[in-house]
Amino acid sequence: MILDVLAIALIGAGLTLATIGLYGLLRMPAIFDQLHAAGLVTGPATLLILLAAIATGSAEIITSAALVFIFVLITAPLSSHAIAQAAYRARDLGEDDDR
Amino acid sequence: MPEIVLSVAAGWATLLLVAGGLLLLRARDTLHRILALDVIVTIVVALLTLLSYLRDVSYYIDAALALALLSFTATLVAARHVHGQGPFS
Numbered sequence: 280m281i282l283d284v285l286a287i288a289l290i291g292a293g294l295t296l297a298t299i300g301l302y303g304l305l306r307m308p309a310i311f312d313q314l315h316a317a318g319l320v321t322g323p324a325t326l327l328i329l330l331a332a333i334a335t336g337s338a339e340i341i342t343s344a345a346l347v348f349i350f351v352l353i354t355a356p357l358s359s360h361a362i363a364q365a366a367y368r369a370r371d372l373g374e375d376d377d378r
Numbered sequence: 379m380p381e382i383v384l385s386v387a388a389g390w391a392t393l394l395l396v397a398g399g400l401l402l403l404r405a406r407d408t409l410h411r412i413l414a415l416d417v418i419v420t421i422v423v424a425l426l427t428l429l430s431y432l433r434d435v436s437y438y439i440d441a442a443l444a445l446a447l448l449s450f451t452a453t454l455v456a457a458r459h460v461h462g463q464g465p466f467s
Binding site: 283286287290291293294297298300301304305308310313314317320321324325328329331332334335337339340342343344346347350351354355357358361362364365366368369 | 379380383384387390391394397398400401404406409410412413414416417420421423424427428430431434435436439440442443446447449450453454457458460461
């Protein structure tokens with residue numbers, strides 16, 4: 280019962296963060312502002328939803344979710360950094376001043 | 379977990395996926411498109427996780443892991459390719 284409530288809270292928080300992040304992505308045109316908002320979707324939102332696996336009580340699901348959790352924890356910042364680095368280089372080359 | 383909560387959450391995630399598609403359509407250049415695709419894949423990972431909870435099977439999360447791996451590689455290579463660099467240079 281307590282685990283169920285915790286899982287519902289985690290899923291609700293994750294989806295709310297994803298909604299806020301997507302709103303930011305749609306509102307802000309510049310790539311660096313968008314990266315800031317995307318960090319909310321690709322990081323905490325997904326991790327919170329994956330954390331809710333504890334309420335399923337299934338060892339298979341919890342193990343798989345833990346693997347994805349660790350993977351996302353490592354790769355989400357790396358992806359964002361790669362995009363930011365590409366945008367920075369593009370700005371240095373003067374391809375688009377509106378970044 | 380209550381099934382109705384998971385169904386509502388899956389519906390919500392699907393709406394977020396539509397918003398991600400809108401973001402992809404509105405993208406001005408390649409970097410914006412790469413970012414939009416990264417976000418869309420992340421939402422699909424979340425949706426697959428919710429489906430896994432809903433149906434009580436772990437296969438969906440395994441698919442999500444494979445998708446996350448592919449998305450990570452694709453994002454890295456595409457971001458480096460934008461300025462004529464190779465994946466290992």
